[in-house]
Amino acid sequence: MRELLVYGLKGVGAYYYHAAALGYEDDEITAFIQRALASTLRSLTVDEMVGIVLECGGVGVKVLALLDTANTAAFGTPAITRVRTVPGTRPGILVTGHDLKDLELLLEQTKGTGVDVYTHGEMLPAHAYPTFKKYEHLIGNYGGSWPFQKEEFEAFNGPVLVTTNCLVPPKDSYKDRIYTTGPVGFAGCTHIPVLENGTKDFSAVIAHTQRCRPPKNLHGNSRPRRVSLFGEKGSEGNRALITGCAHGAVLALADTMIDAVKSGAIKRFVVMAGCDGRQAERSYYPEFAQALPRDTVILTAGCTKYRYNSLDLGEIGGIPRLLDAGQCNDCYSLVVIAQALAEAFGVGFNDLPISYNIAWYEQTAVLVLLALLHLGVKNITLGPRLPAFVSPGVLNVLVENFGIRKNTTVAEDLKLLVPET
Numbered sequence: 001m002r003e004l005l006v007y008g009l010k011g012v013g014a015y016y017y018h019a020a021a022l023g024y025e026d027d028e029i030t031a032f033i034q035r036a037l038a039s040t041l042r043s044l045t046v047d048e049m050v051g052i053v054l055e056c057g058g059v060g061v062k063v064l065a066l067l068d069t070a071n072t073a074a075f076g077t078p079a080i081t082r083v084r085t086v087p088g089t090r091p092g093i094l095v096t097g098h099d100l101k102d103l104e105l106l107l108e109q110t111k112g113t114g115v116d117v118y119t120h121g122e123m124l125p126a127h128a129y130p131t132f133k134k135y136e137h138l139i140g141n142y143g144g145s146w147p148f149q150k151e152e153f154e155a156f157n158g159p160v161l162v163t164t165n166c167l168v169p170p171k172d173s174y175k176d177r178i179y180t181t182g183p184v185g186f187a188g189c190t191h192i193p194v195l196e197n198g199t200k201d202f203s204a205v206i207a208h209t210q211r212c213r214p215p216k217n218l219h220g221n222s223r224p225r226r227v228s229l230f231g232e233k234g235s236e237g238n239r240a241l242i243t244g245c246a247h248g249a250v251l252a253l254a255d256t257m258i259d260a261v262k263s264g265a266i267k268r269f270v271v272m273a274g275c276d277g278r279q280a281e282r283s284y285y286p287e288f289a290q291a292l293p294r295d296t297v298i299l300t301a302g303c304t305k306y307r308y309n310s311l312d313l314g315e316i317g318g319i320p321r322l323l324d325a326g327q328c329n330d331c332y333s334l335v336v337i338a339q340a341l342a343e344a345f346g347v348g349f350n351d352l353p354i355s356y357n358i359a360w361y362e363q364t365a366v367l368v369l370l371a372l373l374h375l376g377v378k379n380i381t382l383g384p385r386l387p388a389f390v391s392p393g394v395l396n397v398l399v400e401n402f403g404i405r406k407n408t409t410v411a412e413d414l415k416l417l418v419p420e421t
């Protein structure tokens with residue numbers, strides 16, 4: 001239980017760091033971090049530990065809301081956005097991680113330099129913010145989630161700026177192209193520091209890019225998918241990803257969504273947020289997404305979406321069947337959407353037609369889980385493996401108090417999570 005708490009606190013720290021970078025701070029959050037860390041040195045009963053773990057979930061909701069406020073105040077309200085994935089012909093810089101402020105600084109400094117900027121991994125949702133739509137040289141997203149960094153960074157041909165993200169130790173073949181900044185660092189890679197005036201100087205990254213070849217097209221010669229999700233086809237057909245389905249954009253569709261639920265066109269929402277990882281079992285997630293009946297809508301956020309966000313899942317009455325709220329911190333949006341639905345239907349969280357099939361990996365996912373538990377969400381399915389710290393004793397607490405279970409097979413989980421099938 002102590003380890004669960006410490007992972008949750010790491011998640012609080014990660015999100016708080018980004019909110020604070022945008023000028024949003026909260027003494028109650030930092031005071032809780034100190035008090036909770038101090039509690040790990042004391043001998044507590046199981047009930048006391050459950051209490052502080054759930055309190056961490058409550059602080060998690062608070063820090064997620066703080067970061068949501070900070071991001072939307074700084075960069076605007078995300079809109080549902082189609083993002084190209086076919087690279088252009090100029091050399092580029094690939095930006096990965098969560099730090100939108102770093103992305104903005106880089107985009108300002110790359111204006112008129114003849115280089116393009118691409119997002120990778122957790123940076124994909126940046127395309128949905130009005131601030132970033134202004135930059136024409138932010139041309140698309142390249143690749144997927146962190147487990148595929150080695151292949152994708154190699155193929156990118158240009159520098160990669162790592163802000164905050166899961167980072168795979170780089171191969172020697174492209175290590176000289178990796179630049180880190182903020183809390184990220186890696187031996188042998190150049191670090192871009194914060195200057196005294198609070199800004200950063202990316203001129204070395206830009207000069208490096210100008211000597212590089214353009215990115216290799218990861219799609220090869222494959223044909224674009226046939227059906228358009230939004231009817232508006234870009235020059236690259238349907239090789240595009242949809243993001244920006246955060247609470248602002250989705251709640252603008254609330255009436256359509258509520259009507260679709262009332263008419264039975266949408267029978268269920270399935271939250272498939274969370275992390276990605278290397279394990280072969282993660283092929284479960286695209287299989288599960290594809291096996292879901294066509295009257296279900298997937299709500300997602302975080303890296304796990306890359307397992308299925310290029311699938312053609314279609315739409316229901318104009319609502320995409322895959323709603324990607326954004327980064328893992330944008331799970332907050334999923335909570336806001338669920339709260340709005342609960343209010344609209346006059347029911348509690350657990351009475352909504354929503355199931356939770358969360359993909360698990362590390363501390364930020366732990367915090368999102370604790371936040372859901374704090375909100376009283378029950379019967380969450382986790383996979384593909386439970387973390388090592390979930391000992392039989394902790395599992396008992398989670399099962400008895402919250403009905404948490406590990407995922408099994410697509411067929412079995414479908415019966416349980418989508419009882420309408």
Ligand code: SF4
Binds near residue numbers: 328362365
């Ligand atoms: S969603 Fe999870 S796997 Fe992806 S960068 Fe965030 S913490 Fe890492």
